[in-house]
Amino acid sequence: MARKVTGRHVAISTVAAWLAGFVIFFPILWMVLASFKTELEAFATPPSFLFFHWTTENYVTVQERSDYLHHALNSLIIAGGSTLIAMLIAIPAAWSMAFSPTKRTKDILLWMLSTKMMPPVGVLVPIYLIYKNMGLLDTRSGLVFILCLGNLPIVIWMLFTYFKEIPKDILEAARMDGATIGRELIYVLTPMAIPGLASTMLLNLILAWNEAFWTLNLSTLNAAPLTTFIASYSSPEGLFWARLSAASTLAIAPILIIGWFSQKQLVRGLTFGAVK
Amino acid sequence: MGRITLEGVQKSFGPVHIIKGADLDIPDGAFVVFVGPSGCGKTTLLRLIAGLEDVSGGRILIDGNNVVDVPPAKRGLSMVFQSYALYPHMSVRGNIAFGLKMAGLPKAEITQKVEAAAATLNLTPYLDRKPRELSGGQRQRVAIGRAIVREPKAFLFDEPLSNLDAALRVQMRLEVTRLQKQLGTTAIYVTHDQVEAMTMADKIVVLNAGRIEQYGSPIELYQRPANLFVAGFIGSPKMNLITGAEADKHKATTIGVRPEHVTVVDDGGEGWPGKVVIAEHLGSDTFLYVDAGALGTLTVRVVGEKRLSAGDAVTLRPEPNRIYRFDANGHSIFA
Numbered sequence A: 001m002a003r004k005v006t007g008r009h010v011a012i013s014t015v016a017a018w019l020a021g022f023v024i025f026f027p028i029l030w031m032v033l034a035s036f037k038t039e040l041e042a043f044a045t046p047p048s049f050l051f052f053h054w055t056t057e058n059y060v061t062v063q064e065r066s067d068y069l070h071h072a073l074n075s076l077i078i079a080g081g082s083t084l085i086a087m088l089i090a091i092p093a094a095w096s097m098a099f100s101p102t103k104r105t106k107d108i109l110l111w112m113l114s115t116k117m118m119p120p121v122g123v124l125v126p127i128y129l130i131y132k133n134m135g136l137l138d139t140r141s142g143l144v145f146i147l148c149l150g151n152l153p154i155v156i157w158m159l160f161t162y163f164k165e166i167p168k169d170i171l172e173a174a175r176m177d178g179a180t181i182g183r184e185l186i187y188v189l190t191p192m193a194i195p196g197l198a199s200t201m202l203l204n205l206i207l208a209w210n211e212a213f214w215t216l217n218l219s220t221l222n223a224a225p226l227t228t229f230i231a232s233y234s235s236p237e238g239l240f241w242a243r244l245s246a247a248s249t250l251a252i253a254p255i256l257i258i259g260w261f262s263q264k265q266l267v268r269g270l271t272f273g274a275v276k
Numbered sequence B: 001m002g003r004i005t006l007e008g009v010q011k012s013f014g015p016v017h018i019i020k021g022a023d024l025d026i027p028d029g030a031f032v033v034f035v036g037p038s039g040c041g042k043t044t045l046l047r048l049i050a051g052l053e054d055v056s057g058g059r060i061l062i063d064g065n066n067v068v069d070v071p072p073a074k075r076g077l078s079m080v081f082q083s084y085a086l087y088p089h090m091s092v093r094g095n096i097a098f099g100l101k102m103a104g105l106p107k108a109e110i111t112q113k114v115e116a117a118a119a120t121l122n123l124t125p126y127l128d129r130k131p132r133e134l135s136g137g138q139r140q141r142v143a144i145g146r147a148i149v150r151e152p153k154a155f156l157f158d159e160p161l162s163n164l165d166a167a168l169r170v171q172m173r174l175e176v177t178r179l180q181k182q183l184g185t186t187a188i189y190v191t192h193d194q195v196e197a198m199t200m201a202d203k204i205v206v207l208n209a210g211r212i213e214q215y216g217s218p219i220e221l222y223q224r225p226a227n228l229f230v231a232g233f234i235g236s237p238k239m240n241l242i243t244g245a246e247a248d249k250h251k252a253t254t255i256g257v258r259p260e261h262v263t264v265v266d267d268g269g270e271g272w273p274g275k276v277v278i279a280e281h282l283g284s285d286t287f288l289y290v291d292a293g294a295l296g297t298l299t300v301r302v303v304g305e306k307r308l309s310a311g312d313a314v315t316l317r318p319e320p321n322r323i324y325r326f327d328a329n330g331h332s333i334f335a
Helices: A007-035 A057-065 A068-099 A105-117 A120-134 A140-164 A168-176 A181-210 A213-218 A226-231 A241-266 B042-050 B092-102 B107-120 B136-148 B166-183 B194-200 B218-223 B228-233 B245-249
Strands: B004-013 B016-026 B031-035 B057-062 B077-080 B154-158 B186-191 B203-208 B211-216 B240-243 B254-257 B262-265 B272-281 B285-291 B297-303 B313-318 B324-326
Touching (some): A068 A140, A068 A181, A068 A226, A140 A181, A140 A213, A168 A181, A168 B077, A226 A241, B004 B042, B031 B194, B042 B186, B092 B107, B092 B136, B107 B136, B136 B166, B166 B194, B186 B194, B194 B218, B203 B218, B228 B254, B228 B324, B240 B245, B245 B254, B272 B297
Parallel strands (some): B031 B203, B077 B154
Antiparallel strands (some): B254 B324, B262 B313
């Protein structure tokens, strides 16, 4: 049954949507605001919302105290590298499971996911020792490797569900049209899978970017990404909320920008009109 | 050339036998329709010929060469899918050109062939549109364009018209038939719609439970059905099947009379007495469902309007030389 959509309905849902969006966005906004306050204003009660003495000194302090660019570069390499490798492994894996499944495909998928059920701290000591013996502690390649392994099950799951939605008929049509497996992948499957690939990549990038457990435990300085950079501002003694906020703002800025630009890719529905 | 021969083709999925040994010879240029109830294996048989499924036994010959180990791309066949299966990210032009591009034809030749195919199918104004911007009938035409542009040895159609509305289906039926005659290319067409089968086919293959029940021209199937299944399946409304004493009179286990071969008589002569249960008045025809006592409910087709309604008593008389006779195994007895 069609519902009558009146102007009032639209207005109410618009307000509700904006409100919900604001609530979700508020912590980030608060963090950005706090980063422009002085330390004293940052934890003043009642807090001032917009009318305080705006200052950029926190950013200057942060950059002086610790090398932001060094950490940002590490984050970029670790998150980007682990995402890239995970995608390279996951695409063929998900492709074969989606298009030529066997009796055990479901079990394999579940088994892969089960590795995510274990708390990482359970394997911290053995991983630490292995890394120590192999000389991987505080190296970028070591972090790329562990984050790639950690996110791989999720990446495969996501790609699997995206590939599953691609109608088999279209791939068969390509086969009838004389496409080899390779060309079928390049000309038909990949273009249709781009929205799925893009959103999977973005999610994995965000997960890897914000991953704190392994990056904090397996790196000290050389390979330390932005998570370590933020952590260095939250100390048990003294309150440096403004500086912590400035560091956090700097840390999420790159991933926020990447997410903003790729959102168009994410919402594009490509398969409509292919069948039926 | 496109002669397709099946020799003892079998297909099983695990313990389930879908195709139980099919032998068939489709001459070059013929329009052959596979028809049968759902689950009879007609689509599977088509997919075996296409190469989208591997055979479990037997041989498939295209122009005399066994192709069971040849991948679909190399069999030189093209297929039109029920779901159209267009490439959603390509324009109509890209969709039609794809096969030629895969074959590595020079660009100029591709353009010329695509435009020729589009012109044949009245698709020229839509060449730069995406499939999602087309109507169902147009999408179907693009799918057909994609098939004809490659000049294949044979076309394989998998229920291509079943997603279209009734009026469009009749129109496309004519177009497909005309196109096939014009190109002279062998075509295998799968449908569950016996009207499509009767109107389009040079020859019909009736399939039931993985077996070919009969292979012949539409009129052959109508006039000389090999068995009870074909007799009941071909013809609309369905043939009346009568067993018991009436059948014994004709020295058969079952006799069949088509609704159009029964006349309603009021001359008081010999016939089957009965009472009209339902009368359907279509204007051009009148369908009567008559309760004929021990003979069961019989369907009668009267050409034109017949003023009868439920409850009227009638006498039915079958045309004596149009009575089909079947033995205990359901096979036809030809006198």
